[in-house]
Amino acid sequence: MMVSELEDARTGHSGPGRQVVPFAAAPAEQLSAMPHDGGSVNGGEALRVADVSRSFGLVQALDRVSLSVNHGEVVALVGDNGAGKSTLVKVISGVITPDEGELYVNGERVAIRSPNDAADRGIRTIHQDLALADNLDVVENLFLGRELCRGVWPLRRVDFAAMRQRTTAVLAELGIGTISDIGVPVAQLSGGQRQTVAVARATLENCAILLLDEPTASLGLKEARHVLELVHRLRAQGTAMVIISHNMRQVFEVADRIVVLHLGKVGAVFRRADTTPQEVVKAIMGKAS
Numbered sequence: 001m002m003v004s005e006l007e008d009a010r011t012g013h014s015g016p017g018r019q020v021v022p023f024a025a026a027p028a029e030q031l032s033a034m035p036h037d038g039g040s041v042n043g044g045e046a047l048r049v050a051d052v053s054r055s056f057g058l059v060q061a062l063d064r065v066s067l068s069v070n071h072g073e074v075v076a077l078v079g080d081n082g083a084g085k086s087t088l089v090k091v092i093s094g095v096i097t098p099d100e101g102e103l104y105v106n107g108e109r110v111a112i113r114s115p116n117d118a119a120d121r122g123i124r125t126i127h128q129d130l131a132l133a134d135n136l137d138v139v140e141n142l143f144l145g146r147e148l149c150r151g152v153w154p155l156r157r158v159d160f161a162a163m164r165q166r167t168t169a170v171l172a173e174l175g176i177g178t179i180s181d182i183g184v185p186v187a188q189l190s191g192g193q194r195q196t197v198a199v200a201r202a203t204l205e206n207c208a209i210l211l212l213d214e215p216t217a218s219l220g221l222k223e224a225r226h227v228l229e230l231v232h233r234l235r236a237q238g239t240a241m242v243i244i245s246h247n248m249r250q251v252f253e254v255a256d257r258i259v260v261l262h263l264g265k266v267g268a269v270f271r272r273a274d275t276t277p278q279e280v281v282k283a284i285m286g287k288a289s
């Protein structure tokens with residue numbers, strides 16, 4: 001299989017022409033000064049899901065789910081196992097199509113029928129079931145389908161040195177020090193290491209909307225902390241994010257709003273500043289507060 005086919009099949013990013021833009025780091029003082037009062041930083045709706053339903057046979061995974069995320073806002077999507085969280089992320093990222101409902105990006109109704117459609121709309125996703133190509137190494141996974149090139153046609157060549165350099169820089173920016181050899185196939189990495197590669201891949205390019213499905217689930221403490229810092233940094237840059245997590249401490253650290261899914265329906269929506277972990281946990285269990 002060609003690398004580009006692999007790319008389409010696994011992650012949906014398309015074409016060698018995609019520009020790779022490193023994300024800029026926000027200084028630490030800017031992070032601490034960021035508004036975190038439950039409102040959005042930049043305002044303006046980046047993404048809206050309206051009345052989306054999806055069933056698998058007899059299982060109604062999503063039942064008229066609506067939510068919106070503003071630019072510079074982090075929405076935590078929480079709920080029990082099987083509540084429909086990953087299904088919703090897959091609908092937004094074009095992995096599965098909804099039975100009903102609409103998606104809007106920047107206020108415009110969009111049809112997202114494939115991961116490529118989502119990527120074209122500036123949507124990047126870190127899926128729970130990671131989409132890495134096992135036989136490729138860390139560098140190849142990071143740049144799969146968007147390889148850096150140098151020279152002009154007919155002498156245009158993939159620039160392996162630049163990709164290796166950029167990979168090392170991105171891993172350092174993310175504080176990932178546990179991958180000693182970026183040249184080994186990712187099949188040889190641990191679950192946590194693979195997850196850090198997936199996070200690095202999703203953050204390699206600036207994107208308007210980032211969906212993170214349990215990005216810290218199998219990470220060590222240090223790596224999890226770096227991912228959360230990255231979320232803060234991207235919010236400061238105006239990225240709209242949906243993050244799925246079962247970890248209430250993490251949810252309360254990063255989220256501006258918390259959307260609770262219960263049996264495929266939106267059970268409750270909270271502004272982080274106005275709620276408590278106990279109240280959110282109750283909603284997750286389907287109890288009225």
Ligand SMILES: Nc1ncnc2c1ncn2[C@@H]1O[C@H](COP(=O)(O)OP(=O)(O)OP(=O)(O)O)[C@@H](O)[C@H]1O
Binds near residue numbers: 079083
């Ligand atoms: N491809 C599929 N085929 C059949 N059923 C599916 C499929 N994907 C999801 N489901 C079902 O849809 C429901 C929602 O699943 P989903 O993966 O969205 O849950 P989740 O909230 O992400 O759970 P978790 O916290 O365990 O990751 C579950 O009942 C699941 O079994």
Ligand SMILES: [Mg+2]
Binds near residue numbers: 085
């Ligand atoms: Mg899930």
